[in-house]
Amino acid sequence: MTIETVKLINSKGDVIERYKHDYENNKERFNMRGWSLKDDKVVKAKTETPVKAVKKVVKKVTKKKKTKK
Numbered sequence: 001m002t003i004e005t006v007k008l009i010n011s012k013g014d015v016i017e018r019y020k021h022d023y024e025n026n027k028e029r030f031n032m033r034g035w036s037l038k039d040d041k042v043v044k045a046k047t048e049t050p051v052k053a054v055k056k057v058v059k060k061v062t063k064k065k066k067t068k069k
Helices: 020-025 027-032
Strands: 005-009 015-019
Touching: 005 020, 015 020, 020 027
Parallel strands: none
Antiparallel strands: 005 015
16 A cells, blocks of 8 residues: 655745645645645746847838939
8 A cells, every 4th residue: 555645835936745635635725835745747838939130121211313394
């Protein structure tokens, strides 16, 4: 027989490990104190694509010459 444990996490990010039967008996008290079950899912860090430098385009404006009639 193995003793099952659960991991609890609070808002600060602290993690504690408690016996499963202790958690189930005192679930309301743990929740009141800010502890909840930790998800064992691995969260992938968002990989940001490098932002390409935007080149400024400068358009030259030439004035039209006035023609005399």
